[in-house]
Amino acid sequence: MLYRFWVAYLTITRKEIMRFARIWVQTIIPPVVMVALYFIIFGNLIGQRIGEMDGMLYIDFIMPGLVMMSIITNSYTNVVSSFYGAKYSRHIEEMQIAPVPDIVILLGFMTGGVVRGISVGIAVTLVSLLFTEFSIHNPLIVLLVALLTSCLFALAGLINAIFANSFDDITIIPTFVLTPLTYLGGIFYSIKMLPEFWQQVSLGNPILYMVNSFRYGFRGTSDIDLLTAIIVILFFIALLFSVSLTLLARGTGIRQ
């Protein structure tokens, strides 16, 4: 039985990877181009005037955050668009009709999102080498935070897709929630620069924990305690995983 589920999981994962790989010009290239522009404008042109932040060049400071932003956006976008597309054209029924447990469907879509997030993250990191020197303080932390963050946002994308009733619904959350939280999550600045009140408010933003723990992995410096950051990420993963699984079991948005 477990072997059967394993085959089903591999099938969903492969299908998801093939989906974004087939259209790599739309899925991999644009985030790389966008981040290259960030490096040119904010890193090189404006960054030279800013000088140092947290004891390092500004371009070195923003690099981990920009990679993390790509991972977040792409793992989310992959699952929300793929799952909603499957709902819209009804090919989600291919899985519903088969003896695939909900948890396998969930893990399959999540893995697809993680693979895209990490693929784009690697591509963006490679592009960053054109602008900064490559140095990693702790590769394991980098890998761990990248994987956990992409899992978290893949799950968030799935929940968005489950509730979405139109293509507009799958762009509302990324535009009005995800992007502001990402920009305010300490990619471009250290929260130590903020007044005390706004520092406290920033601590309510989960993306701050991801960006900072990722920056710690690259640069060895962070505004947030690493362990706290990992616990916060794990907490949100557990929460979103349970919510996703419950929604799939109820058939919310996919069964009448």
Next chain:
Amino acid sequence: MLALEISNLHKTYASGLQALKGIDLQVEEGDFFALLGPNGAGKSTCIGIISGLVNRTRGNVRIFGHSIDDEFILAKSLLGSVPQEFNFNTFEPVEEIVTNQAGFYGVPARVARKETEHYLKQLGLWQHRRSQARRLSGGMKRRLMIARALVHKPRLLILDEPTAGVDIELRRSMWDFMEQINDQGTTIILTTHYLEEAERMCRNAAIIDQGDIILNSSMKRLLKQLNTETFVLYLRDHLEQAPQLESFNKIIRLDHHSIEVEVPERLSINDLIHELETQNIVVERMRNKANRLEEVFVKLTTKTDDASAA
């Protein structure tokens, strides 16, 4: 053994529409079973529940004795379904759609590829295996859905209007294919609006109307309910008005050279022709106005409409 056992199945949609009102249905293993009914009767809801695409309000469904609740893995692995509407990713290549479906059922990739080749060849799609599904014609898409439903070798196959929108030549080849699958032991449940199709292939049938099963019997017994049959007769000579026949009540003149006659069960076509000949009316050709199952179907579903209107 029962391939499908449905008991007290109810479905009420959020809108308040009661699509199924406690139906009971049993389909024997190896049967070719027709599930018939007018649009909106509840057929697709019933199939949706069996396939796991629709949540039921209450009731039980068993596939080869396995409950779709407690043993859903076993139950679903025995089921294949061809839905009414296309439900595949039209941007995926044909071969990938079928192989992936096998994968969802846990069929290892090597076996899945072999089975995919077998069914795509059998259904005449092998040369299109690398084409995106959206490039296929309507008939090819229908055949693709059949290949996809068969790739894991289900013991129960549900075909929800599999030949809708398919030209007659292709329809006949699909009938042959379905009969062949059934002969090999696969139980088939067919819903169709082409009653000629059901009459030709199915051994048993149920008619569902307004959420209730109004008739469930063998096809032979079902057709025996037909106590009259209507024929269209083409006449050699010009006819000004409908002839008066002693033994036949319902005679309608269609035009100068054709009439429609309702023949009661106790009388034969010979009786009709003989009576016409006594009036010097020569019949050149004749045909059934509608197929026999269609006549039963219309009579039964009209009765239900009348009763609910009353």
